[in-house]
């Protein structure tokens with residue numbers, strides 16, 4: 001693999017109108033549920049990033065006919081809940097934790113054996129959080145001694161529903177168990193300690209699968225059917241977040257982000273930035289295929305440091321690399337706590353962001369479950385993104401306020417969630433080039 005580097009020259013502002021690529025979480029689910037549905041699912045706005053493409057390839061390898069993607073359009077010939085076939089080899093899910101955790105549940109209920117593997121980063125991420133409850137449902141799954149991938153799933157297990165109280169707020173664990181529950185005898189219920197993204201529940205309901213949810217608990221019964229539907233994937237608020245921060249911190253910015261997903265389980269970043277004083281107008285609210293969307297109009301302002309409400313953490317879990325850059329440019333201190341989950345993302349996002357901010361002359365103190373950041377002036381510097389797409393994009397935006405060039409290494413994985421980031425960002429006004437050393 002090449003080592004793509006970003007070089008960002010200081011200054012500039014973000015202006016114009018743009019639509020960032022499709023939502024990663026919804027794109028994954030469109031392939032998984034579209035494959036299991038009866039009938040033809042038409043997807044538009046699909047994210048053509050490496051993560052969602054890994055899911056797409058995996059279902060092709062299990063015998064599903066999928067056309068596209070072409071300009072975000074994908075057509076899936078659903079095979080029904082019991083129509084998947086054994087793949088010829090292990091399914092390589094690359095960098096994608098969502099693929100691995102959701103598919104472990106879905107595949108635990110199949111009649112065939114399957115192995116799920118991933119890249120170096122994915123092979124260090126905790127999988128016991130799905131293997132434990134799946135085993136309680138009757139699944140047979142083997143991990144490495146440290147509870148990591150590859151996952152070896154033995155087919156033919158008779159799954160039964162359980163009533164599971166999740167120890168952490170994780171949409172991946174919740175979704176994994178709901179997907180296993182489709183194949184289980186009886187009822188599967190999942191209770192979450194705090195609200196997490198509910199795209200799986202929305203799509204299941206949209207496909208006519210009966211689901212019961214109330215007060216942090218969702219239940220379904222196995223053995224029903226999914227009906228194919230049309231899925232319009234909104235732009236990913238997690239990708240929009242870099243531009244919300246960039247336009248907020250770069251004087252003179254005035255930017256409109258179009259058709260952004262506004263699912264209330266995803267909009268914590270708007271609340272956090274607005275509490276910091278950001279000028280973001282939400283316009284043209286509408287609903288597409290069961291998911292709310294809107295256009296976001298953002299103009300630069302002076303931000304101020306805040307104490308981030310821990311209740312917002314699961315609602316903004318992927319946006320903290322961008323939020324940390326906003327905090328570094330804000331007046332005063334920003335304090336985050338209750339976010340220990342950031343340490344087990346594509347990288348340890350607390351440590352890697354703290355190291356990077358310190359490189360740029362910012363006082364950033366990591367804590368076990370968060371960070372304390374004193375706003376200041378960003379210097380030039382070299383940043384190691386540790387192969388984490390969101391770290392790379394966050395530090396790219398820091399260039400708008402830095403005093404010299406920022407060079408970011410190990411940026412290949414930006415294509416997992418945001419293919420074309422460099423071009424889109426440059427078009428909006430960031431002085432960024434990408435190349436190999």
Ligand code: S3P
Nearest residue numbers: 025098169170171172173317318
């Ligand atoms: C996701 C859930 C979150 C998030 C990830 C996508 C999903 O992970 O960080 O990027 O699509 O369900 P956790 O469930 O580990 O919090």
